[in-house]
Amino acid sequence: MPRSKRAKLVSLTKVSKKTREHKNAMMNELQVNVDKWRYCWLFEVGSMRNTHLKTVRNLWKDSARIFFGRGAVMAKALGTTEAEEHAKGIHQLAKQIKGQVGLLFTDTEPSEVIQWFADFKQPDFGRAGNIATRTIILPAGPVMQRHSDPPEPFPHNEDPQLRKLGLSTTLNRGVPTLSGPQKICTEGKPLTSEQTQILKLIGERLVTFRVGLLARWDSETGEIQQYESSLSSQEKEEGDEEEEQMMSE
Incomplete structure (x- = not known):
């Protein structure tokens, strides 16, 4: 052998x-x-x-x-x-x-x-497990990338990724859009991996x-x-x- x-x-x-x-x-x-x-x-x-x-x-x-x-x-x-x-x-x-x-x-x-x-x-x-220092709520309408100046909406090809991370988006004229406000994280609670990815995509530093x-x-x-x-x-x-x-x- x-x-x-x-x-x-x-x-x-x-x-x-x-x-x-x-x-x-x-x-x-x-x-x-x-x-x-x-x-x-x-x-x-x-x-x-x-x-x-x-x-x-x-x-x-x-x-x-x-x-x-x-x-x-x-x-x-x-x-x-x-x-x-x-x-x-x-x-x-x-x-x-x-x-x-x-x-x-x-x-x-x-x-x-x-x-x-x-x-x-x-x-x-933030990273997964970090405590959120404030509550983040996205308003109804196009999902914006806040780290750009001025803020710009996400392109249509990012919509599947946003939905995979938990955002209830739909494409409206090719722009990922929320039909109503959606809470991303709550002050004082640990961040999940999905939440940290969303926050990074939209440019929120916690x-x-x-x-x-x-x-x-x-x-x-x-x-x-x-x-x-x-x-x-x-x-x-x-x-x-x-x-x-x-x-x-």
């Missing part, structure tokens, strides 16, 4: 070695930045979207360094005890690295950092990407300043479904 092609022995030696070396490289990079910048900020993200996080990185690339993800690696690099800490007092920050958080290293004055992140908000489309500052370490004093995050518990839960590896810019 021929040997099954599935019955293969795969050595994980090279994979493990590569992973360990990669983690060590990231830890070394973090420690280099601890030594380079005056402040280290711990932040969390609401309604996580990789695209918007990259925007933050690009806007700060000349005056800061940002790390996000792989919390265990970040905590270990900083040191979670006084005996293990890489710099004076930073273990108090490392102990707070839990969940979807990141680190921002910069010399920018705290007041400017606080104001910048308070002003930075990026609306985005979530907002924001960054909440949690704590700041000062290399000159070794002291930690705590901050009360501006994010709601719901925003914290609305994270990216895909696990993101730690990246820095």
